[in-house]
Amino acid sequence: AQSVAQPEDQVNVAEGNPLTVKCTYSVSGNPYLFWYVQYPNRGLQFLLKYITGDNLVKGSYGFEAEFNKSQTSFHLKKPSALVSDSALYFCAVKNNNNDMRFGAGTRLTVKP
Amino acid sequence: GAGVSQSPSNKVTEKGKDVELRCDPISGHTALYWYRQSLGQGLEFLIYFQGNSAPDKSGLPSDRFSAERTGGSVSTLTIQRTQQEDSAVYLCASSLGYEGETQYFGPGTRLLVL
Numbered sequence: 591a592q593s594v595a596q597p598e599d600q601v602n603v604a605e606g607n608p609l610t611v612k613c614t615y616s617v618s619g620n621p622y623l624f625w626y627v628q629y630p631n632r633g634l635q636f637l638l639k640y641i642t643g644d645n646l647v648k649g650s651y652g653f654e655a656e657f658n659k660s661q662t663s664f665h666l667k668k669p670s671a672l673v674s675d676s677a678l679y680f681c682a683v684k685n686n687n688n689d690m691r692f693g694a695g696t697r698l699t700v701k702p
Numbered sequence: 703g704a705g706v707s708q709s710p711s712n713k714v715t716e717k718g719k720d721v722e723l724r725c726d727p728i729s730g731h732t733a734l735y736w737y738r739q740s741l742g743q744g745l746e747f748l749i750y751f752q753g754n755s756a757p758d759k760s761g762l763p764s765d766r767f768s769a770e771r772t773g774g775s776v777s778t779l780t781i782q783r784t785q786q787e788d789s790a791v792y793l794c795a796s797s798l799g800y801e802g803e804t805q806y807f808g809p810g811t812r813l814l815v816l
Binding site for chain 2: 591620622624626632633634635636639641642680682684686687689690691692693694695
């Protein structure tokens, strides 16, 4: 069965600095990889996904993620963090059978 | 168009009672998922329905948990003889069911077992 690891429970960055939220995965077959964000007291919102093609995927709110097959990683990045980016971020992987699994989440805090 | 809806939004119950949580997926979505999120924690997969196939129940934590999906649309998650550790936010998501399709989440049902 597929699985996702988010090695950092918490990431702290200063506003204006670049941010990275890490994700590694394990899946048999082609991976479909996703990032979701959850703001306080809100539901999960889709950010971006990798299906096939270009390894660099651009998504909502200026976020992007790079698929690295050799390292089985799909790290989320943003060149310049905003305080409003502070939230809980989830990485997820789906297999060919459309079965989806989420990581434990990483809490991002952006300080002014 | 309408997104995934869930009801009730909040449910408070006493230990030992049964509860039913409802999910209305986006129209036309053949795949439906239930997850559980404890306070500040990640998403725990519970069950997955895909069209008319047998559901993947591998995430259900005990036999007190069950789910149905009637007519390929609305789903009900039932928790029997609730325990305090069942307190969590129960999230439902749906997707078109094709490979790589995005899941769209409902707002969740916040369950508190006293």
